[in-house]
Amino acid sequence: MKNRTNVLLVTIDGGGNLPPVFGIARDLSENGYGVTVLSEPCMEEVVTEMGFHFIPFRKHFTRADRKEDIFMDWNVSPIRNPVLEKIVLGPSAVVAEETMEAIRTIGAHLLVADCLLPTALIAAEARRIPGVIAFHMPEYFPGANRPPGMFGLKPGNNAVTRSRDRLVTFLFNKKLESFLPGINGTRSRYHLAPLEQTADLFHRADLRLIQTLERFDFPLEPRPANVRYTGPVLNDPDWSASWSNPWVADDPRPLAVISLSSTFQNQYAAIQSAVDALTGQEVRGLVTLGPALDKDRFRVPDNVRIVSAAPHSEVFPLADLVITHAGHGTIMKALAHGLPLVCLPMGRDQNDNAVKVEHHGCGIALSRKAGPGKIRKAILEVLSDNAYRQSARSFREEIQAGDPGAAMLGEINSLIARVDGSNRTMAGLARRSA
Numbered sequence: 001m002k003n004r005t006n007v008l009l010v011t012i013d014g015g016g017n018l019p020p021v022f023g024i025a026r027d028l029s030e031n032g033y034g035v036t037v038l039s040e041p042c043m044e045e046v047v048t049e050m051g052f053h054f055i056p057f058r059k060h061f062t063r064a065d066r067k068e069d070i071f072m073d074w075n076v077s078p079i080r081n082p083v084l085e086k087i088v089l090g091p092s093a094v095v096a097e098e099t100m101e102a103i104r105t106i107g108a109h110l111l112v113a114d115c116l117l118p119t120a121l122i123a124a125e126a127r128r129i130p131g132v133i134a135f136h137m138p139e140y141f142p143g144a145n146r147p148p149g150m151f152g153l154k155p156g157n158n159a160v161t162r163s164r165d166r167l168v169t170f171l172f173n174k175k176l177e178s179f180l181p182g183i184n185g186t187r188s189r190y191h192l193a194p195l196e197q198t199a200d201l202f203h204r205a206d207l208r209l210i211q212t213l214e215r216f217d218f219p220l221e222p223r224p225a226n227v228r229y230t231g232p233v234l235n236d237p238d239w240s241a242s243w244s245n246p247w248v249a250d251d252p253r254p255l256a257v258i259s260l261s262s263t264f265q266n267q268y269a270a271i272q273s274a275v276d277a278l279t280g281q282e283v284r285g286l287v288t289l290g291p292a293l294d295k296d297r298f299r300v301p302d303n304v305r306i307v308s309a310a311p312h313s314e315v316f317p318l319a320d321l322v323i324t325h326a327g328h329g330t331i332m333k334a335l336a337h338g339l340p341l342v343c344l345p346m347g348r349d350q351n352d353n354a355v356k357v358e359h360h361g362c363g364i365a366l367s368r369k370a371g372p373g374k375i376r377k378a379i380l381e382v383l384s385d386n387a388y389r390q391s392a393r394s395f396r397e398e399i400q401a402g403d404p405g406a407a408m409l410g411e412i413n414s415l416i417a418r419v420d421g422s423n424r425t426m427a428g429l430a431r432r433s434a
Contacts, residue, residue, distance in 0.1 A: 004032065005032070005034065005109045005416060006033070006034040006036065006106050006107055006110070007028055007034065007036070007109070007110045008099070008106060008108040008110070008111050009021065009024065009035060009038070009052075009114075010037075010039070010095075010102075010112070010113045010114060010117050010120040011039050012039055012040050012043075012061050012070075012114070012116060012117065013039070013040060013042065013066050014071070015261060015263035015290075016136060016137075016262065016330070017114055017115075017116055017136045018237060019233055019234075019235040019329060020136035020232075020329070021136065022235065023233035023235050023404070024134060024233075024408060025050070025052055027409055035053070036052065036053040036054070036055060036102065036106045036108070037054055037055070038055045038056075038057065038099060038102045039055075039056070039057065039061070040063045041057070041064050042063045043066075049238075055106075057094075058098065059098060060091045060094040060098075061087075066291065067291055067292055069263070069264045069292075071086075071087070071263065071264075072086070073265075078150035078151055078172075079171055081150070081347075083348075084175065085179075087116055088117070088119075089176070089198065090179065092179075093182070093185070093189075095120050096119055096122040096123045096126075099111070099120040099122075099123035099124075100123040100127065103123055103129065108127075109130075110129060110131075110415075111123065111124035111129060111130070111131045111132065112133075112134055113132065113134070113205075114136075115133055115139075118133055118202060119183065119201065121133060121201060121204070122183075122186055122192065122201075125190075125192055125204070130206040130207075130416070130419050131205050131206055132205060132208075132209060133202060133205045133207070133208050135210045136211050136328060136329070137211070137212060137328035137349045137353070138218075138352060138356070139208065139217075139220065139227070141202065142165070142172060142173070145218075147165040147168045147169060148169055148173075149352045150172075150348070150351065151172075152351025152354065153165065153168065173197070176197070176199060177197065180195065180198050183195060203226070207228060207411055207415055208227045209228055209230050210228065210229045210230065211230055211232055211408075212231070212328060212332065213231060213398060213399065215395075215398065216332075216335075216360065217229070217356070218356070228411050230411065231399070231402040231403070231407055232328070232329070232336075232402075234399075236313050237262060237290075239291050239309060240310065240312075241308070241310065241311070242311070243307065243311060243314050245318065247284060251284065253284045254284070254320035254321065255285075255286060255321075256278060256286075256320065256321040256322070257285075257287075257312075257319045257321070257322050258274045258275065258285060258287040259287075259288045259312070259323070259324050259330050260324060260325040260346065261290065261327055261346060262291065262292060263292050266346075267293070267325065270325075270346070270368050270370075271287060271289075272299065273370065273372050273375055274344065274372075275287060275298060275299070275301070275304050275306075276372035277376040277379060278301065278304055278376075279301040279303075279304075280301070281380075283379065283383070284304070284305075286304070287300075288307055288312075288315065289306065289307070289308050290308075295307070295308055312330070316333055316336075316337040319334075319339055321341070322334040322339050322341050323342045323344065323375070323379070324341055324344070325344055325345060325368075326341075326345040326353040326354040326365070327349075327350060327353070328349060328353050334392070335362065335392050335396060335399060336395075336399040337396065338389060338392045338395075339392055340363045340389050340391070341357050341362060341364075342363055342364050342378045343358075343366065344366055344367070344375075346368050360395070361391035362391045363382055364378040364388075
């Protein structure tokens, strides 16, 4: 099709990022956009089976096995997180180079960059095509009304906590600015002006699609002009398998689903503590592991079942409670079914998500090191106090009423129309001045 808009989507397998990213790809493809995915070699089969064209990274992000841990962030603080260096900001030169090559290869008219790979936006700016960055979670930039993400902090509401927020913001920005020379060095290769601060990489994107509910987030104020909340994507991951309920349909015991990340975060001990918390209780437990963990490593009592994979879309309608690492996707799927939560955040954005769950009264947040006794107490409290379920159900109604695909498409269609209109205007001015 001559008039088909070609989209390059740049991503890697970071676990919870993929269902929202592929949700964007599917919606664009079903609405006439040509979709190409630039990603790790290990993603080729998944991408092509979905019907999208695939281009592999060749110089970085070259995993052949999706189970290989490229994050290595399960035992670090937010300030010392190696993900910024290894993935998000450090490899700007190679990400921009390979993105530029892919844009040229397919004649892309639009770039959609996963928030894990924001430096791909440099290539879009250099090629003068619109660049969109998609956050599969609440955004993490600080502002006058909130601290930065990743620290698990509520916005300060008194002199002490506001001082804390300013200090954490200073440390966060200092960490980001350590990557600015490398980013500006990459930009200079493409004859782009240097950025004044690393955050400008995000601020200069044509759109920042935040794939969550605005009410769930602590929204940045004043809101940046390019920020759009489009709502959560609830798709199951590509590796999820069909599930058969091992219990009789009229089993009166409440069902607690234990789901602690699909990528490795050294969560064996936390899962075992959650399982032990159910031992001897009149509660059924279902543990869903994902591809990164071995189910044979766990001690499992009679009232608990453990599976390598089970679609949340099939399991959550039967559940009464979700015990989770507080990944954004798991939280949104739980809230979409009106389920309260017990959160054991492992890191990344999970500390922030757990705080938001407590802030909205939808559950209880504990340390990842919480023992079976504390987890058991939280489980019994959440199951016995209907206020948690009522709060979760208020989000269920909002999620079910939303249409994230339509919201995303509306924003991208409007962006393409604005760019096309601007290009026609510039072409007309050029003709008249000739």
